[in-house]
Amino acid sequence: MNIPDWKDIYASKLVTAKEAISYIKSGDRVVTGHAAAEPTYLIDTLVDNYEMYENVEICHLVSLGEGKYTRPEMKGHFIFNGFFVSACTREAVNNGSANFTPGFFHEVPKLFRTEMPVDVALVMVSRPDKHGFCSFGTSSDFTKPVADCARIVIAQVNEHMPRTFGGNLIHVRDIDFIVEHSEPILEMQPANVGILENKIGKYCSSLIKDGDCLQLGIGSIPESVLTFLWDKKNLGLHTEMASDGIIDLMLAGVINNKMKTVEPGRSVITFVMGTKRLYDFIDDNPEISMNPVDYVNDPTVIAKNDNVVSINSCIQVDLMGQVVSESIGLKQFSGVGGQVDFVRGAAMSKGGRSIIAMLSTAAGGKVSRIVPFLDQGAAVTTSRNDVHYIITEYGIALLKGKTLKERAKALIKIAHPNFRDELRAEYERRFFEPYEA
Secondary structure (H helix, E strand, O other): OOOOOHHHHHHHOEOOHHHHHOOOOOOOEEEEOOEOOOOHHHHHHHHHOHHHOOOEEEEEOOEOOOOHHHOHHHOOOEEEEEOOOOOOOHHHHHOOOOEEOOOOHHHHHHHHHOOOOOOEEEEEEOOOOOOOEEEOOOEOEOHHHHHHHOOEEEEEEOOOOOOOEOOOEEEHHHOOEEEEOOOOOOOOOOOOOOHHHHHHHHHHHOOOOOOOEEEEOOOHHHHHHHOOOOOOOOEEEEEEEEOOHHHHHHHOOOEOOOOOOOOOOOEEEEEEOOOHHHHHHHOOOOOEEEOEHHHHOOHHHHOOOOOEEEEEEOOEEEOOOOEEOOEEOOEEOOOOOOHHHHHHHHHHOOOOEEEEEOOOEEOOOOEEOEEOOOOOOOOOOEOOOOOOEEEEOOEEEEOOOOOHHHHHHHHHHOOOHHHHHHHHHHHHHHHOOOOOO
């Protein structure tokens, strides 16, 4: 039997971007690589040739790109359908020219295998290794599972894409069309962390103990938390997303994953977003295990680690403890992401804790984030039954196991002082008794 060498297979699949996207047909569902792994060259080629298509559905979660397929002139050619709304897709979703599909992050791969079958996966991968395997690099999440189940896989091979360990590989024989195009990986600069965010970060760190296993969400508050962990020992990392803040903590051995049950010795991550320094750090790094989101974010997998601490942010919390993290009234702002996955995984973990952290106000101090009632149309992300700790720059509110009255009092104490009187008045109306702190 004459078995072809992988290099011959690779060469036989090399095409131009224009030729590759010609295999996309009108009406197809096209799923693109996620976040920093967005194959911008392929997407730009697709958009440049928009007149070839009618009603092509483009699906993804976080985008660091430009979202050109949501522009008005693309109507009738492309329609975006997201599980998460980013800056480049937010306007289109909220003006009705694009769609939003709710869903827990860990369930997205299953949806693409069942209710939402994928016609074409547009992905970006590293150059193949000596065995013919390419890595999905910065993003395993849904990108790897989609490539496994799509009818057609079109891969942009980029020499700048890092090679990562874990369940994050695809062999060249499983790619249908290969487009070689190297360009810098999309970057996300570290969030600005101010005095108030540092106060919140310090409160969060007070709930973190030596040996805990961490999950941190996106934004300035999780970034701040990382700066207050230098006195901790033997921390673990099992997280949906990681940014530049993990680098120095891992290099110093503060995060060493020694106490973990799931993949001890390795940081388990489903995608990273950050700067080139982060991408260089994860490249060929055996301490980093990149894996699909239906493994990393599965609450039952998370819970196998003891002492899981999840830290996420939100937009609004009402006096019962209902948490809104993805919408402002009826307007979709982001998505559920992995917040509920990790809140529930932490709840099932022995010794686990979940934290929702936020600034006490928005709109330059004009709006309280702790409110008597959620905005009309706002979607509850984390239910009052799931919530554990709420933290603002004014302190920590423990809600788990507390009555509605106790919850309201705890939240009023950490609300901004300018809004406490109206919250106290609502307490008295609701519970038919004077407010006493």
